[in-house]
Amino acid sequence: MIDPAFLDELARFRASLRRETSAQRQGEQRSPYAGEGLTFADYRRYAPGDDTRLIDWRLFARTEELFVKVFEAERNLTVHVLVDASGSMDYGEGDAYKFDYGAKLGLGFAYLAAEEHNDFRFSLFRERPERLDTGRSNRSELLRLVDRLNATDPSGETAFVDALDAYAATIGSKSLVIVVSDLLVDPDDVASGVAALSRNDVVLPQVLSPAELDPEPTGDTIFRDAETGATERAYFGGRRTRTYRERLDDHVAAVTERARDLRADHALIDTGEDFFDAFAALRADPDAAARR
Incomplete structure (x- = not known):
């Protein structure tokens, strides 16, 4: 039951998770299912200043080039x-x-x-x-x-x-x-x-x-x-x-x-x-x- x-x-788990996420450096945050109300649209090459959370590391492993995910907002x-x-x-x-x-x-x-x-x-x-x-x-x-x-x-x-x-x-x-x-x-x-x-x-x-x-x-x-x-x-x-x-x-x-x-x-x-x-x-x- x-x-x-x-x-x-x-x-309590969510509160703990939020504290842990806040304590991490921005580049280390990983939560692909955070529910941000965004939909993946495309990739573009990484440029200095881009949010490193958006880098697709699986794509990097295949191509050895840095790409970031581009999202479009959903309601x-x-x-x-x-x-x-x-x-x-x-x-x-x-x-x-x-x-x-x-x-x-x-x-x-x-x-x-x-x-x-x-x-x-x-x-x-x-x-x-x-x-x-x-x-x-x-x-x-x-x-x-x-x-x-x-x-x-x-x-x-x-x-x-x-x-x-x-x-x-x-x-x-x-x-x-x-x-x-x-x-x-x-x-x-x-x-x-x-x-x-x-x-x-x-x-x-x-x-x-x-x-x-x-x-x-x-x-x-x-x-x-x-x-x-x-x-x-x-x-x-x-x-x-x-x-x-x-x-x-x-x-x-x-x-x-x-x-x-x-x-x-x-x-x-x-x-x-x-x-x-x-x-x-x-x-x-x-x-x-x-x-x-």
Whole structure:
């Protein structure tokens, strides 16, 4: 269950983050999702006196030339949060429970959007997206969302492509889209889903529990598919354990590659980590969060 007091913790986190940002030198500030109500328009070559926060360091790594991002003002920025509510998210124990952890990541982005006088939209998705918010981007709406999320039982299968494609059709202008999921689907489906959202800035926090990331050998075990309910008996240990870890590493790498090709930010999140440490890294720099 998500404690409503979590919103007070977010308030303290935001105050701490603002103090930290104010204390940094201007050239060190990094927060691509600060919600400034600006839209990327183009690049131009860096000139002395330009704000060094606007330098695209990834482009520098490829070209060895300094370019700054040029933005155009928008009336408002909308943050769209989609949280996977399929059966595979019903996994993990205590604070590491995947659905609650992922929902809190989504609430964190929604909270910061509201505090920065931007709008948010909050939805769950399985085979189709289900919008939970009522269009009011304020604290009372966040409290209502906490209640709705606490009443949600992750279940069923996910149709990643269909759900994101259907949701993309509802976005009216370029926005920030946060898709929180364990992404335990075919990497090509991840690519297709993200491609449907490609006219927006997309962030993909991939939430996996410690037991999924580094499972202990269990010997003779009955495995159950959390989405379909199908079961299979197998000996899990030795070579099979190593094979599982290798396949998971390959899967995460494939998802990362496809996200990068589509200019989306993918970050692997261990739900065993302290939530605010993970959220701070994700919000400031998704690539840094992925390397944690």
